[in-house]
Amino acid sequence: MHEYLTKMQLIKPYTSHIENLMKWFSCEQELKDWTGPNFRYPYDLASFSADLNLDSLNAFSLVDDKSNLLAFGQYYLRLNRCHLARLIVNPNFRGKGIAKELMMRLSELGTAELKVNTCSLFVLKHNKSAIKAYEKFGFSESDYPDKLPIDNCKYMIKG
Helix, strand or coil: CCHHHHCCEEECCCHHHHHHHHCCCCCHHHHHHHHCCCCCCCCCHHHHHHHCCCCCCEEEEEECCCCCEEEEEEEEEECCEEEEEEEEECHHHCCCCHHHHHHHHHHHHHHHHHCCCCEEEEEECCCHHHHHHHHHCCCEECCCCCCCCCCCEEEEEEC
């Protein structure tokens, strides 16, 4: 494993991480592609933090040894799976294996904490780079047992 990746750690997000994360979106559509339909725009720190449901969802920042925010992600129990949500890599660090590292660490932590063996996620069908990353990590498209909660998305599972 690359030395850079071994120095990363998942931590609870600091306010400064959320402030940094807020800067990664240049328009409402970019935000909606990441968050889904129920996120306020424009946003401020209070609304962004509230809409992330930081009090009720497991949320983590992936940071390097200098505390740089590399990525962010959340997980929760959905259909007896560790459901990964709001996965995003800092635009300045994309293409360096960080998405894989984020998914691996969240999956390990989430499946252990939630006492389940599989993971799931939703991804918008037009987000080809995310779909490619998820497939490389072992996710595959699966039928969802109900109407999908978001239009134009895929349900993917791994496990």
